[in-house]
Amino acid sequence: MDVLSDLLQRAQANDALVRQIIARGPWSVTYADVPSLSVVATLGGSACLRLDDGVPRDLAAGDIALITGVGSYTIADDPATPAYYVIRGGQKYTIDGDPVEGREYLAPRTYGDGLPGATTMVRGAYELRGDVGRRLLALLPPLAVVSATPQTRPALDLLTVEVAREEPGQDAVLRRLLDFVLVLALRAWCASPEAKLPSWYQALTAPGVGDALRFIHEDPAHRWSVAELAAKVGLSRATFAARFTKLVGQPPLTYLTAWRMSLAADLLRTTTATIATVAHQVGYEDPFAFSVAFKRTHHQSPTTWRNQEGSVGRHGGA
Structure with a gap:
């Protein structure tokens, strides 16, 4: 087994989470208390992502963002869109801190409005713990954006189809597809000139x-x-x-x-x-x-x- 595969196999927790958002602007969601590694991909339309420092990064269709070591991040349709909702501890709140009862679920693990012209995004989350997890996370900056490639797009399309299905073994299917997307994105990031990699890699x-x-x-x-x-x-x-x-x-x-x-x-x-x-x-x-x-x-x-x-x-x- 190669070294990167070994790290991925040893570091990943078993509670990876996958959710899909389909929403028409203006919209904005802040994720607080985030796990150690988030995978955010724009499947259709465009969006922007900003970390705690407030500097926005545009995400075009097919782009994948890997987010590590931050307290929160916001995904929105446009950098100028004000914050609307906060997701904390699995609960949705208004920006003023009031709980929002219920969500507009369009399909299993999929929420939003689903209106024409909507942006479609998928978000996966891992909690990587321990020394091996830290070694893996050391490959990444707080935000690494991987542009769409012919290799990543088919994987994202398949993840899009599967995330809205509810069949026996679906969680296992989604976990493996998310792993696949993560490996492709990691490999692409590590090959990019922006990456500052540890000596061993x-x-x-x-x-x-x-x-x-x-x-x-x-x-x-x-x-x-x-x-x-x-x-x-x-x-x-x-x-x-x-x-x-x-x-x-x-x-x-x-x-x-x-x-x-x-x-x-x-x-x-x-x-x-x-x-x-x-x-x-x-x-x-x-x-x-x-x-x-x-x-x-x-x-x-x-x-x-x-x-x-x-x-x-x-x-x-x-």
Whole structure:
């Protein structure tokens, strides 16, 4: 499995939400208390999106916006349209804070007015938690806009059809389609000149180094050595170590340890496995050696980390 796929698989929560909006201007919706990652796409018509800083970004048909690390954002038909409604905690309020009873549902997961000339948008939300989630979110700025491409448009069209259906297994279908759209948008963003990517991502396509990263992610519990990784990618030990360190920003075994500690932190946070079991799952036969490495990375023992973070993870906190 390639590294980006590994991050996506490990980081995603199971409570992804997909909703569709079909509305004719003027309209404006502010989303407050937003999750760690939102995917907003304009399917027909046009819209604008602005974050907390108030700077609007136009979205044409087929554009996809990825939003991370913000407290709120607003979607509207036009930058000049004043705020109308706020969605907070799943409840709709007026801008003055009064609850709005009921919504105009046009179909399952679809609301708005559906009048001629309306803009159609789809919004997906993920709550990515833990160390692995943070690694994935580090690929993105607060707002990344991906322009429509021949690759993304068919995926959005399919998501549009499915979001308004109600059949057995529909939630699973929508989750996988949203994942598909997210992967396409991430890949397009990371290939754009605007992206400022971490060193490890830039190294994924480098000869030898990219393969070594894939080996580490495929089997993080393996007792990797620099010599073994170098042999598997067809380089001398010295050449491989120097190239990996230059491109990734860390020596191979330092990267391996950091990745193991990220996995361990999430296991401690979300499971009841013993410390010894977690240690074994991330490549440590000796729980004491694992505890030393974990404390060096997280500045807490595994037990203390679990006591402070584990209940948060099991109850859905950020």
